[in-house]
Amino acid sequence: MLIASRTGVRIGRAASEAVTDVSGIAEVARLAGVSKSTASRALGGTGYVSEETRQRVHQAAASIGYVPSTSAVSLATGRTQNIGVVMPYVNRWFFAEVLEGIQQVLLAQGLDLTLYDAKPGTEGRNRIFEDFLARKRFDGLIAVGLEPDHQELDRLVAIGRPIVSVVGSSNVTTVVEIDDDHVARRATEHLIALGHRDIAFIGGGLSTHWAQVDRRRLDGYLNAMKTAGLSDHVRHIYSDVTLPGGYASAVDALGEARGRPTAIVATCDEVAIGAIIAARRLGVQVPSDLSVIGIDDHEFADMFALTTLRQTPREQGRVAVQLLLEHLDDPTQPPKTVRMTSQLVVRNSTAALDPRASAVAIDGRRRGGL
Amino acid sequence: MLIASRTGVRIGRAASEAVTDVSGIAEVARLAGVSKSTASRALGGTGYVSEETRQRVHQAAASIGYVPSTSAVSLATGRTQNIGVVMPYVNRWFFAEVLEGIQQVLLAQGLDLTLYDAKPGTEGRNRIFEDFLARKRFDGLIAVGLEPDHQELDRLVAIGRPIVSVVGSSNVTTVVEIDDDHVARRATEHLIALGHRDIAFIGGGLSTHWAQVDRRRLDGYLNAMKTAGLSDHVRHIYSDVTLPGGYASAVDALGEARGRPTAIVATCDEVAIGAIIAARRLGVQVPSDLSVIGIDDHEFADMFALTTLRQTPREQGRVAVQLLLEHLDDPTQPPKTVRMTSQLVVRNSTAALDPRASAVAIDGRRRGGL
DNA sequence: TTGAAAGCGCTACCAC
DNA sequence: GTGGTAGCGCTTTCAA
Numbered sequence: 001m002l003i004a005s006r007t008g009v010r011i012g013r014a015a016s017e018a019v020t021d022v023s024g025i026a027e028v029a030r031l032a033g034v035s036k037s038t039a040s041r042a043l044g045g046t047g048y049v050s051e052e053t054r055q056r057v058h059q060a061a062a063s064i065g066y067v068p069s070t071s072a073v074s075l076a077t078g079r080t081q082n083i084g085v086v087m088p089y090v091n092r093w094f095f096a097e098v099l100e101g102i103q104q105v106l107l108a109q110g111l112d113l114t115l116y117d118a119k120p121g122t123e124g125r126n127r128i129f130e131d132f133l134a135r136k137r138f139d140g141l142i143a144v145g146l147e148p149d150h151q152e153l154d155r156l157v158a159i160g161r162p163i164v165s166v167v168g169s170s171n172v173t174t175v176v177e178i179d180d181d182h183v184a185r186r187a188t189e190h191l192i193a194l195g196h197r198d199i200a201f202i203g204g205g206l207s208t209h210w211a212q213v214d215r216r217r218l219d220g221y222l223n224a225m226k227t228a229g230l231s232d233h234v235r236h237i238y239s240d241v242t243l244p245g246g247y248a249s250a251v252d253a254l255g256e257a258r259g260r261p262t263a264i265v266a267t268c269d270e271v272a273i274g275a276i277i278a279a280r281r282l283g284v285q286v287p288s289d290l291s292v293i294g295i296d297d298h299e300f301a302d303m304f305a306l307t308t309l310r311q312t313p314r315e316q317g318r319v320a321v322q323l324l325l326e327h328l329d330d331p332t333q334p335p336k337t338v339r340m341t342s343q344l345v346v347r348n349s350t351a352a353l354d355p356r357a358s359a360v361a362i363d364g365r366r367r368g369g370l
Numbered sequence: 371m372l373i374a375s376r377t378g379v380r381i382g383r384a385a386s387e388a389v390t391d392v393s394g395i396a397e398v399a400r401l402a403g404v405s406k407s408t409a410s411r412a413l414g415g416t417g418y419v420s421e422e423t424r425q426r427v428h429q430a431a432a433s434i435g436y437v438p439s440t441s442a443v444s445l446a447t448g449r450t451q452n453i454g455v456v457m458p459y460v461n462r463w464f465f466a467e468v469l470e471g472i473q474q475v476l477l478a479q480g481l482d483l484t485l486y487d488a489k490p491g492t493e494g495r496n497r498i499f500e501d502f503l504a505r506k507r508f509d510g511l512i513a514v515g516l517e518p519d520h521q522e523l524d525r526l527v528a529i530g531r532p533i534v535s536v537v538g539s540s541n542v543t544t545v546v547e548i549d550d551d552h553v554a555r556r557a558t559e560h561l562i563a564l565g566h567r568d569i570a571f572i573g574g575g576l577s578t579h580w581a582q583v584d585r586r587r588l589d590g591y592l593n594a595m596k597t598a599g600l601s602d603h604v605r606h607i608y609s610d611v612t613l614p615g616g617y618a619s620a621v622d623a624l625g626e627a628r629g630r631p632t633a634i635v636a637t638c639d640e641v642a643i644g645a646i647i648a649a650r651r652l653g654v655q656v657p658s659d660l661s662v663i664g665i666d667d668h669e670f671a672d673m674f675a676l677t678t679l680r681q682t683p684r685e686q687g688r689v690a691v692q693l694l695l696e697h698l699d700d701p702t703q704p705p706k707t708v709r710m711t712s713q714l715v716v717r718n719s720t721a722a723l724d725p726r727a728s729a730v731a732i733d734g735r736r737r738g739g740l
Numbered sequence: 741t742t743g744a745a746a747g748c749g750c751t752a753c754c755a756c
Numbered sequence: 757g758t759g760g761t762a763g764c765g766c767t768t769t770c771a772a
Contacts, residue, residue: 394749394750395749395750395751396749396750406749406750406751407751407752407753410750410751410752411751411752414750414751416751416752417752438749438750439748439749439750441748441749441750442748442749442750442751443749443750443751444750445748445749445750445751446749446750446751446752447750447751447752
């Protein structure tokens with residue numbers, strides 16, 4: 001096709017451009033026998049147009065397959081009909097799910113989605129904050145798990161467009177999130193209720209990005225342990241917040257039977273699943289030797305029979321768009337925080353503590369303590 | 371805003387727009403003591419401007435933090451400085467990797483990325499092809515594993531913008547891909563060289579989307595088997611092309627020792643890893659009882675010691691952008707096909723066939739044959 | 741209810 | 757080298 005155009009492009013080009021040229025709103029107006037303004041009104045649904053003209057204009061538009069030029073519309077109205085989405089990763093379950101939720105409602109609304117992949121510590125991230133966002137090629141912004149630093153936050157505010165954060169813990173923008181502290185606490189309490197005492201927390205620490213979320217979940221774990229009088233049993237296994245990260249850290253931490261926790265609270269399902277795979281590899285039976293609980297309800301959770309606290313990032317994405325659109329309609333609305341609920345899904349990775357295992361664990365602890 | 375504007379916004383509007391107005395190129399020009407045209411030339415880098423004026427203009431621009439209006443620029447130049455990316459999934463390793471590769475070079479080039487998530491069989495996909503793409507909010511398009519049907523392909527061509535496909539098998543657009551047939555053949559040959567005869571292929575079939583890629587890989591497997599005189603040993607285990615899909619199908623297929631293949635070629639690493647997890651679950655030792663080879667070199671491959679044929683989707687994404695930009699520079703270029711190489715990565719999921727296992731397998735086959 | 745005309749902010753052509 | 761000026765394609769007053 002392109003090859004063909006090689007020989008006689010001049011003509012092809014000219015012709016094709018002529019076709020495009022001619023199919024503007026002016027042509028629609030001409031065909032319908034009205035003025036540009038009337039055509040615009042008829043098409044846009046704004047202002048008074050007689051039903052008859054409206055139909056005539058619409059037919060004319062349809063007949064030439066009229067599609068308004070987005071840049072012309074944007075220039076004239078100040079609206080881009082486009083939403084920007086900034087996130088640090090797109091290759092992790094949570095982020096991909098949120099993105100799909102966002103995309104889904106944006107498509108239904110006829111709005112475009114411009115993606116900014118702001119991976120922490122990259123040159124690309126700098127450029128996004130320095131150059132890309134300033135272009136304001138969007139009517140509003142959704143920031144997913146961004147955790148911007150001070151400077152970045154300033155930039156964000158400076159663009160002067162409505163922003164909704166998903167997992168943002170921001171007091172300046174509207175936020176959609178779950179109560180991380182509370183969720184981690186419930187996860188820990190589930191284990192405590194099963195009789196576990198030597199419960200470790202795995203996650204956060206190696207990676208810098210999830211710091212805030214991880215910190216809150218760690219706090220939830222610590223609070224639950226403290227409340228149960230188990231502060232002495234607290235243990236934090238540092239791990240990258242990825243499946244292989246959880247695997248690697250768990251392989252290290254679960255190697256010897258002595259001192260091994262009887263249960264693990266993972267900062268998210270990916271880490272939990274990594275830990276389960278590690279346990280299997282080490283011959284540690286889940287859940288009889290080791291209980292594991294996660295947070296997410298990841299798409300792999302079912303396959304690993306993982307007990308977890310379900311969150312629905314896709315829904316969070318949908319809600320984020322909704323809030324953003326509301327704000328676009330009425331910019332006077334103050335920022336709000338929407339807390340999504342989360343539900344315990346019990347599968348088969350957690351079980352009541354085996355008395356013998358307990359004895360070993362307690363023994364291990366004693367030895368460690370002495 | 372809209373509500374407000376009805377009552378008395380006139381003022382608010384005017385004021386706020388005035389502020390925006392003032393930081394346009396006209397203001398830059400005024401500050402630099404030159405005309406708008408000169409300012410434009412100085413900023414755009416096009417046309418003759420004395421070094422001195424250029425500096426003065428740039429300073430003026432910097433002093434007020436001038437950022438050109440993208441819609442105005444687009445309208446005037448016909449260029450959007452934006453690239454559209456259409457893909458059916460964003461939550462699968464391959465697609466996420468390609469997307470990151472694309473984003474990476476786009477960011478470096480100062481180009482925006484508009485994402486269209488065209489999940490097969492959804493209303494959203496229809497809207498993308500019917501409405502969104504027709505808006506041409508982009509200078510070019512990258513289609514990743516899209517496998518459009520006839521009608522969709524027509525739409526694609528109709529938008530009249532350059533297109534590059536990643537995994538597209540298209541004769542109308544430029545394509546970046548690996549040689550799926552060849553890669554699957556090499557995977558199969560690796561197993562044959564290790565002495566395996568009962569080699570099954572797992573993948574494709576349940577899902578419709580990957581049909582073409584899967585078909586090509588299946589063909590590669592079939593060809594290798596045929597060449598080795600093993601056509602009688604051919605077996606296709608149908609599986610969804612996901613990790614849980616591979617797991618579920620493998621659990622079904624590997625249940626009984628009799629008739630169990632001694633080796634598996636998976637259509638991709640996700641399926642391969644699913645199969646490995648299933649094998650472990652069933653007490654089938656990998657690689658002593660079962661060899662598994664994949665295609666991808668997925669981020670989990672190392673953790674499962676998976677032997678695989680590496681492909682680098684991120685690089686494919688980068689190359690796709692490069693090709694697109696070249697085409698944008700010189701639209702007369704005919705479409706081409708770029709084949710990325712792929713390399714065998716031997717880890718520990720494949721091993722030479724154990725004579726005893728072979729006997730059992732052959733026995734099983736015999737029984738099946740009678 | 742409709743049409744004329746004035747921009748939206750920028751580029752690019754054409755004189756100077 | 758530089759400065760007018762005419763659009764890019766659409767929306768939106770303002771009059772009619």
